[in-house]
Amino acid sequence: MRSEGQIHYPFPITHYREAAMKWETVIGLEVHAQLSTRSKMFSGAATAFGAPPNTQACEVDIALPGVLPVANREAVAKAVRFGLAVGGKINRRSIFARKNYFYPDLPKGYQISQYEMPIVQGGAIGIFVDGREKIIRLTRAHLEEDAGKSLHEGFHDFTGIDLNRAGTPLLEIVSEPEMSGAQEAVAYARALHALVRWIEICDGNMQEGSFRCDANVSVRPAGSDKLGTRCEIKNLNSFRFLERAIEFEARRQIGILEDGGVIEQETRLYDAARDETRSMRTKEDAHDYRYFPDPDLLPLEVSESWIGEIRSNLPELPQARQRRYQDEYGLSGYDAGLLTQSRELSEFYEALVRRLAGFYKLGASWVLNEFMASLNRAGLEIHQAPVSSERLAGLLKLIADNTISGRAAKEVFDAMWNEGMDADSIVEYRGLKQISDSGELERICEEVIAANARQAEDYRSGKEKAFNSLVGQVMKATRGKANPQQVNEILKRKLSG
Amino acid sequence: MALSLDDVRRIAHLARIGIDEAEAQAALAQLNDVFGLIAEMQAVDTGGVEPMSHALDVVQRLREDAVTETDQHALFQSIAPHVENGLYLVPKVIE
Incomplete structure (x- = not known):
């Protein structure tokens, strides 16, 4: 048992430091950026944050029978804008797919996403860590819709569902597993955050959930080029939590491997209050999303001329x-x-x-x-x-x-x-103006030399240190308003004379 | 490809459809008929034909980014079994 409030490491920290030398942490990030459009990805309902529950959820968003989605041109343009900004390949033709899973804040029973043919493939982002630049490659960026929100507090035996967020356009940006350590992962997340705001496709408000990170973390023996089994940590909504969650998770995995154990691939949740990650989905079928092309949506085509227009508008x-x-x-x-x-x-x-x-x-x-x-x-x-x-x-x-x-x-x-x-x-x-009148400065220097005869003598007999003391006296006398170079020059001239 | 009874039960579970043994047996036969039809189609030589993701050979029409929907939550919630403070209430779900 551990005491309340104490940070609990799954592996003794002193051992961990030794062990950590033998292991290398590998991280890939999936970032969900809400695209800053007025209306939703597939409906004309508003996307503004903070409206009273369910007042911005129309028939399409709440999945009434017989409704059909129609894609938002601006959301597509913003996805293309991102793809161009990271030097990725814009797929002229991309496909919307259904990602099937059950949760009450997903009324259709599937999320419209892109699977086999995303709108953006590849691209890269430069990050700075310890003064050095590193390039992190992107796997892809695809368009999808956000889910609603579930409120678990305050209702006895019930969960409250607010579908205002359902259908908000998202760009899911997936990196290659190329970050080694929490510091690099945070640098990447920050660079991406700055970029989406720079090109004005996302407001980046993390508190409101406009920019959310999932981290795929694995460890492997240092020097190995084979990836270890990864765990996905969901919903990290601040850079600090991202860093701490990765650090905890790496330690947890190293601890298991050092003890001769095996990492199980699973989804974990970071608990900020306890500063730990814990298993969230263990059911093996949680990841069986049964993707298939959405028959309600035709292929998304982006013309060369449209891409050119978006490119010419990039800052x-x-x-x-x-x-x-x-x-x-x-x-x-x-x-x-x-x-x-x-x-x-x-x-x-x-x-x-x-x-x-x-x-x-x-x-x-x-x-x-x-x-x-x-x-x-x-x-x-x-x-x-x-x-x-x-x-x-x-x-x-x-x-x-x-x-x-x-x-x-x-x-x-x-x-x-x-x-x-x-x-x-x-x-x-x-009265901070520098004394530019060299006559006045000459006079002050003479006074200082006269009043500090011993230092002047010391300097003349080769003690360099004494000179600094004289400069200090002049600066003091001028209350810092003398130009130090000028003082040096005058003093040297007068002392050698 | 033929499905097994376990496949049927698993698919039903993923889709949150409750089926009993008899229904599972019936669904198995029906689904295998469908797969039989698919197998026939897959036997056709499609070499050199570019795959389509949709039966219609047209592209997605896009709409302008404008708010066109008004708040109708009172109407929508009039048929909901349980509502409180504008929220739909569902049996407690926590992972």
């Missing part, structure tokens, strides 16, 4: 933008990658450097360091940031033309963030 994609930042702006691959992790961040940077008309590296450094750090500290999204790209540009101009020192700039930035003023006003009222 500049993260990878292309990343390359442009490297080639044209001279940024490192790492910085360019970070700046293109989300469209909002990238647009912020674009707006900033447009105003600066250059200073790409300075801009990148400030966005990725001070700006992001402040954002994270305050727990804010980019659009909520108290410092706009315009204001940040105002600050960086003052650095670029040597009006203020780098050290003063950090103070100005904090003041901008907290007091909501522009950089010019803050520099003015705090």
Whole structure:
């Protein structure tokens, strides 16, 4: 028995660390992205989130006899848009199939999906882990419809069914099992999340279930190229749960294998409260979906000209933008990658450097360091940031033309963030302007040398350390407003004279 | 391909159809007749013929993405056996 609240590992953690060296975790993800259409995949009912129960479920969605599905053009266009964005193959002709299973929130007794001929095949997504890029290949992406929601709480002996979500268009995006470890899986999920939002096919709201992950996890002896038996973990609705569920599951499987056991292929559910996965479907027939082409739906055909039109409407994609930042702006691959992790961040940077008309590296450094750090500290999204790209540009101009020192700039930035003023006003009222009058600086340097005769002597007799102390004294005397390079130059000249 | 009685019971279970022994026997005979017909069709040489996924040689018509349905849940729920707060109630299901 384990005590309440204590994290329970199925295998002693110290042994696990040794054992983990011998095993390799392999992960493939299936992501369900709700396509942001106004109406459903096969009916004209609304898809808006949060409506009163069953007010957005029409005859087609609740599966009354005699109804027929008609596919939503926009959902198809968004699927094609995704396929083009990941460099996948768009199947000119794809087929809708019925996936049969019984559950009360699936009134037809089958989900309309795509099986043998999905709309998108192949493609790839680049991820960054520990500063290195890795390419994760996609198997496929297919169109399907969402199920309704079952509410198990609050009804004695009953389950409440809300079919508002039933029929909402989904794009199921399936990766190859190419991620090794939870960190890579999370990086992939984040990259995919950023991409679907970047190309505006999904709002990415994980709390509302617009973007949901299932993880296929298996382990194998390190170095082996044969995949182990996998378990599927369902319904991971945050990146944190995704990471923890995979970590738990890998440990569980390694524990079983180390004890000479066998992994059984099954569907498991992650319990966030207990931080563990547990078996969900053990019945062997749970996966017998008896797919067959849906006779209610004709083959879906996408013309070359339509694909061309969708392609021409794609925004500049993260990878292309990343390359442009490297080639044209001279940024490192790492910085360019970070700046293109989300469209909002990238647009912020674009707006900033447009105003600066250059200073790409300075801009990148400030966005990725001070700006992001402040954002994270305050727990804010980019659009909520108290410092706009315009204001940040105002600050960086003052650095670029040597009006203020780098050290003063950090103070100005904090003041901008907290007091909501522009950089010019803050520099003015705090008196942070760098001393550009070299005559005044010369005078201060002379005073410092006179007042610190011993250090000056030490420096002259070869003690380099003494010099730094003198620079420090000058900076102190100017309250940080002197240009350090200028101070170095003046002091050296005067000490050698 | 001929089905066994076990196949019939399994299919019935997957489709959540309750059948007794006599019904299973009858269904087995009927299903095997259907499979006999399929076997005849499969014997036809279809070499060089591109498979179709639908009997009609036309493609799916698409609709514009517009909300055309209004809220009719009160009407739909008037024939539901059990409703509460706008939800359909069904016997408790938890996996």
